Amino acid sequence: MSSLFEIPIHKLKGVGKSRAELFVKLGVKSVGDLIRYYPRAYEDWSKPVSIADAQNGEVCCIRATVASPVTEGYTKNGKYFVRFTAYDETSAIKITFFNNRFISDKIKRDEQYYFYGKITKDNFGIQMISPTLTHVSNAQTVHPIYNLTAGMSNKIIEGCVRQALSMLPDVIKDPLPEFIRQEYSLCDLRFALQNIHQPNSAEDVKKARHRLVFEELLILNLGLRNLKNKRRSETAVKVTKSYSDEFEKLLPFKLTNAQRRAITDCINDVMNKKTSMNRLVQGDVGSGKTAVAASVCYTMAKNGYQCAFMVPTEILATQHYNSFCELFKNCNINISLLTGSATATEKRRIRQSLASGETDIVIGTHALITEDTEFKNLGIAITDEQHRFGVAQRGALLGKGENPHLLVMSATPIPRTLGLIIYGDLDISIIDELPPGRKAVATYLIDAGKRHRAYSFIKNELKKGNCCYIICPLVEEGELPLAAAEEYAAELMLDEFSDYPVGLLHGKMKSKDKESVMQKFADGEISLLVATTVVEVGVDVKNATVIMIENAERFGLSQLHQLRGRVGRGQEQSYCILLSDSKSEDTLKRLSVMCRTNSGFEIADEDLKLRGPGDFFGSRQHGLPTLSIADLSDMQSVAVSQQAAEEIIRISPDLSDERLKGIRAEIRRLMSKAGENTLN
Ligand code: ADP
Ligand code: MG
Numbered sequence: 001m002s003s004l005f006e007i008p009i010h011k012l013k014g015v016g017k018s019r020a021e022l023f024v025k026l027g028v029k030s031v032g033d034l035i036r037y038y039p040r041a042y043e044d045w046s047k048p049v050s051i052a053d054a055q056n057g058e059v060c061c062i063r064a065t066v067a068s069p070v071t072e073g074y075t076k077n078g079k080y081f082v083r084f085t086a087y088d089e090t091s092a093i094k095i096t097f098f099n100n101r102f103i104s105d106k107i108k109r110d111e112q113y114y115f116y117g118k119i120t121k122d123n124f125g126i127q128m129i130s131p132t133l134t135h136v137s138n139a140q141t142v143h144p145i146y147n148l149t150a151g152m153s154n155k156i157i158e159g160c161v162r163q164a165l166s167m168l169p170d171v172i173k174d175p176l177p178e179f180i181r182q183e184y185s186l187c188d189l190r191f192a193l194q195n196i197h198q199p200n201s202a203e204d205v206k207k208a209r210h211r212l213v214f215e216e217l218l219i220l221n222l223g224l225r226n227l228k229n230k231r232r233s234e235t236a237v238k239v240t241k242s243y244s245d246e247f248e249k250l251l252p253f254k255l256t257n258a259q260r261r262a263i264t265d266c267i268n269d270v271m272n273k274k275t276s277m278n279r280l281v282q283g284d285v286g287s288g289k290t291a292v293a294a295s296v297c298y299t300m301a302k303n304g305y306q307c308a309f310m311v312p313t314e315i316l317a318t319q320h321y322n323s324f325c326e327l328f329k330n331c332n333i334n335i336s337l338l339t340g341s342a343t344a345t346e347k348r349r350i351r352q353s354l355a356s357g358e359t360d361i362v363i364g365t366h367a368l369i370t371e372d373t374e375f376k377n378l379g380i381a382i383t384d385e386q387h388r389f390g391v392a393q394r395g396a397l398l399g400k401g402e403n404p405h406l407l408v409m410s411a412t413p414i415p416r417t418l419g420l421i422i423y424g425d426l427d428i429s430i431i432d433e434l435p436p437g438r439k440a441v442a443t444y445l446i447d448a449g450k451r452h453r454a455y456s457f458i459k460n461e462l463k464k465g466n467c468c469y470i471i472c473p474l475v476e477e478g479e480l481p482l483a484a485a486e487e488y489a490a491e492l493m494l495d496e497f498s499d500y501p502v503g504l505l506h507g508k509m510k511s512k513d514k515e516s517v518m519q520k521f522a523d524g525e526i527s528l529l530v531a532t533t534v535v536e537v538g539v540d541v542k543n544a545t546v547i548m549i550e551n552a553e554r555f556g557l558s559q560l561h562q563l564r565g566r567v568g569r570g571q572e573q574s575y576c577i578l579l580s581d582s583k584s585e586d587t588l589k590r591l592s593v594m595c596r597t598n599s600g601f602e603i604a605d606e607d608l609k610l611r612g613p614g615d616f617f618g619s620r621q622h623g624l625p626t627l628s629i630a631d632l633s634d635m636q637s638v639a640v641s642q643q644a645a646e647e648i649i650r651i652s653p654d655l656s657d658e659r660l661k662g663i664r665a666e667i668r669r670l671m672s673k674a675g676e677n678t679l680n
Contacts, residue, residue, distance in 0.1 A: 004167060005032030005669070012163050014156075022152045023160075027626070034164045037157075038196050038212065038629045039144035042205060043132070045114045046141040052090035056121040062128075063136065064088045065112045070104045082107075086115070093126045100130070112136040116143075142199045161197045168193070175662030176215055180644060186211040196629075209629065215666075216630040217641035218648075222655065223667040225645060235276035236402040237379045239303045242267045247298040250327055251291065258433035259288050263295045265429040270300070270380070270405050277380075277405035283431030284600040285565025286438065289409045290320060290540075292431070293382050294327060296407060301333050301360040305379025305404075309363045310397055312389065314339045314511045315518050315539055320384070321363045323540075328361075338364035338373070341511030369396040380405040392671065411562065411600065440598045441568040443576040445552070445591050454548055454577050455496050458528070461546050462500050466572065467527045468546040471563060489530040497528055505531040533563070542570040552578035553587045557607040560591075561600055 007030055010020040028034045048063035064086035072082050075098075082103050083096045095115060097103045107113075117131030132143070146157045174181070174189040181188065187195075187207045195208035244263050248255055255263070262281050269277035283289050297307040311317045321337040328335060336350045336359040347367070353359040357376030362368065378401030383389050398406060408426060446454060458468045472488060489504040503517045503526035520526040522541050533555075547567045552560065560578070568574035578591055593606045632638060651657060655664055 003032075004035060004164070005030045007031040007167075009034060009160075012160050015160060019152075019156070022149055025149045026147065026152070031164045031167060034160060035168070035193055035197075036628055037146065037161075040147045041145045042199070042202070043116050043143040043145060044141070044202055045116055045134075045143060046202065048114060050090040051088050051093050051126060054119045054121075054126070056119060059116075059118045061114055061116045062086075062088065062093065063112065063114050064093060066107055066109050067092065069109060070107055072104060086113070091126060093128060094124075095128050095131065097130050106133075114138075114141075140198065140200070142202055142205060144197055144199075158197075165194060165197060173662055175666045176211075176218075177659040177663070179659070180218075180648070181211075184214060184640070184644065186214055212628075213630045213634070213637050214641060214644070216627055216670075217637055218644050219663065219666045219670050220627070220630070221641050221645035222648065222663065223671045225649065226655070226667065234274050234403070235405065237270070237276065237305060237404055239267075239270040239299065239305070239379075241299075241303060242271065243299040243302045244295050246302075247295045250298075250331070253435065255291060256288065256431075256433045256435055258283070258431040259292055262292045262429040262431055265427070266292070266296045266407060267299060269427070270296075276403050277407065278426050279406070280408045280410060280426040280428045281431065282410050282428060284434070285411045285562060286434060286569055287411075287431040288435055289384070289411070289431065290323065293384070293407065293409060294324060296380065297324075297361050297382070298328070298331075298333075300379045300405075303379070304377070306354070306357065306359065306375050306377055306401075307361045307380050307382065308368055308375070308378060308397060308400065309361065309382045309384065310368050310389070310393075311363065311365060311384040314341060314365055315514055316384065317363050317365050318515050318518070319522075319540060324361060324363060333360045334358060335360065336362045336364075338362055338367045339511065340365060340367045342367075366393070369393060369400070373400065375400050377401070378404045380407060382407045382409065384409050411565070437571050438568060439571075439573050441564055441574045441576050443564065443578065443595045443598075445578045445580065445588070445595055448579065448581050451579065454579070457575070457577070458546050458548065459497070459500075461575075462497075462527050465524075466543050466545040467521060467524065467529065467541060468548070469544060469566060470528065470530045470548045470550065472530065472532060472550045492528070492530060500528055501526045502528045502530060505529055507532055533559070539566055540569055541566070543572070544569065545572050545574045546577065547575075548577040548579060550579050552580045552591055553582040553584075557590060557593060557603045558600075560594055561603045564594070564598075 008020070009015055009023045009028055009030055010017065012031065012034075015023070023029070023034070026037065028037050043061070045061040047061075049058075049060045051062055051064065054060055054062060065088070066084055066086050068085040070082055070084045072080070074080055079098050080101065081096055081098050082100060083094065084107060085092055085094055087093070093115075113133045113135055115128055115131040115133045117128045120127045120129070134140075144154075144158065144161075146154055148154065148157070168190070172190050172193075176186060176189070180186070187210075189211075192208040192211045195204040196212060199205040199208065244267055262283075266277060266279055266281075269279055281289055281292055293309060297309065300307050309320065311320060317337060317339050321335065324335050334353070336353060338347065338350050338354075342350070350359070350362070351373055354362055355374045355376060367373070381394070381397040381401070381404055383394055383397065394406070394408070398404060406426075458470075461468055470492070486504060489502060493502040501520075503521060505514060505517050505521075509517075517526065517529070518539070521529045524543070544567045547564060549555070549560065549563060555563070564576045567576065576594070578594060580587065580591060582588060582591075590606075593603060597603060630637065648655070648660065648663075652660055655667075
């Protein structure tokens with residue numbers, strides 16, 4: 001099996017250059033990948049419905065005999081169609097195909113077929129439009145449905161998969177050792193692969209699926225444990241003295257008790273534990289996590305260690321950099337900023353200063369984990385807004401030192417079971433208190449009819465000298481061209497807000513431009529910022545008092561909460577205006593949660609209840625490798641895989657047992673999808 005991953009997909013018959021490119025779009029580069037490209041769903045044709053029983057709107061399979069000769073013609077709009085009548089014991093049905101010139105040769109009068117499609121029942125009788133069909137003599141009754149991309153059909157994939165399966169060697173090495181397969185009653189790999197793609201019955205799909213899900217979760221589990229186990233060994237980073245009191249004197253404000261507790265937890269970890277710190281600091285937006293990170297950096301730097309602070313966006317990196325520079329200006333601490341947009345010369349200079357130990361604290365983006373970044377003595381790795389980073393990226397940053405300490409900061413409350421997977425065995429400190437004097441952000445849900453009242457409201461705030469955000473989801477979503485956001489900003493600039501300086505910020509802008517817009521906004525040179533969700537993560541502008549969010553229904557609650565966190569960061573009353581024209585009761589109910597509460601934890605709970613756990617795992621946020629078949633919200637399977645993983649670790653803690661060779665290879669494959677090799 002493993003050798004099939006070495007055979008590029010274009011080696012299959014019928015796969016040329018352009019088709020191979022489509023396959024790559026689907027994540028399929030090799031024949032092995034294709035075999036591991038499992039169907040998304042199945043159509044079960046084994047139990048056809050009688051035509052009389054089929055419901056209007058139902059997608060189902062009927063078994064019917066072709067009655068009439070096939071007629072062809074053109075619709076009023078010039079579309080070519082083929083139509084015929086078919087019947088079973090209960091009734092007759094009209095079947096129509098559009099723009100399909102091959103169908104009339106395929107269909108034979110008086111022969112029996114399975115037709116699978118959507119039923120319409122109306123005044124014109126019973127109909128099916130463009131069903132999939134097969135002759136009754138064709139035994140396969142469960143049909144796989146694959147995720148497609150434009151230009152790729154299910155038929156093409158089915159055909160290629162058939163070829164790929166035929167290339168499997170007679171005996172395939174099964175990564176799951178015999179004893180695990182027996183204990184958990186799992187079918188072997190050969191059966192699983194054959195039946196996940198070309199099953200004979202729904203029962204067989206179930207067996208195959210069960211095994212493949214088990215395998216994938218087990219591999220993920222073991223892979224993540226392996227990352228953690230690396231961290232179990234003694235740390236070389238010895239911290240002897242705490243400087244947190246000294247740090248507090250540098251601040252323009254008093255720390256909250258919750259901030260102080262979090263700092264104490266961290267300092268305890270780095271001073272008193274033999275192994276390195278593994279801590280998550282979780283605190284709602286605006287709770288002051290940055291000060292906690294700064295305090296820990298201060299102690300580390302004063303003890304002679306370097307600190308790396310990795311954040312997801314350049315804007316945020318720059319902002320943290322500026323505030324660290326301000327805070328530590330008289331402390332004899334060297335701070336650097338390393339982002340992808342720095343010039344090559346700048347980057348080289350900063351990397352040199354990291355390697356020589358001249359830089360004490362570096363703040364940056366993913367640029368920190370590229371291969372050519374080296375540290376002299378990295379003592380701590382900090383990641384901000386961790387939900388944007390993957391386990392692998394975290395690991396890569398840690399790999400820059402000799403078992404350095406790890407501090408992860410997150411504003412996203414995650415349900416416990418899911419947290420176990422994402423954060424593994426991190427210790428947790430919670431900042432459950434906001435800095436004093438904060439007023440809850442007043443939140444309103446309005447429809448477009450009130451847009452102009454909202455504009456007037458915003459103008460009022462601008463008159464007072466405050467700044468405001470208008471968020472439109474257009475650019476990042478890729479649904480509307482960039483021009484739409486630009487046009488919208490221009491419109492506001494020329495028309496509604498012509499008396500005020502309006503700026504535009506979106507993800508596709510050059511970093512330098514982004515930075516300069518953000519800086520102008522922070523300085524008050526721009527007072528109204530039209531932005532996409534790039535401002536979602538952590539940006540801090542004190543006198544921003546209104547955030548208006550267009551098409552609010554397109555955002556998840558947790559994301560809205562993050563966005564709302566951009567205002568209400570100072571003493572003034574702030575406002576969040578959610579604009580939505582949705583008529584759906586569910587949507588409005590969901591959005592109204594925002595008006596009811598300002599608590600991130602409550603909002604995450606509601607998100608979980610209303611939308612299921614998908615959001616916590618959707619959109620790559622967790623950075624775990626993409627799974628081909630398992631679903632992390634399937635808690636039952638996750639639990640079973642955890643049990644099996646523990647059993648395996650008991651037998652062979654470092655997975656060196658000969659029987660685990662296949663598992664080791666699979667871990668490498670899965671983790672490399674997430675960007676890191678964990679076992680060598
Ligand atoms: P987050 O937890 O969302 O990262 P930040 O660290 O950005 O929050 O802090 C939000 C704002 O609150 C910042 O402007 C920061 O200077 C301020 N702040 C943090 N801690 C305190 C405090 N104890 N008292 C007053 N203001 C604080
Ligand atoms: Mg923050």
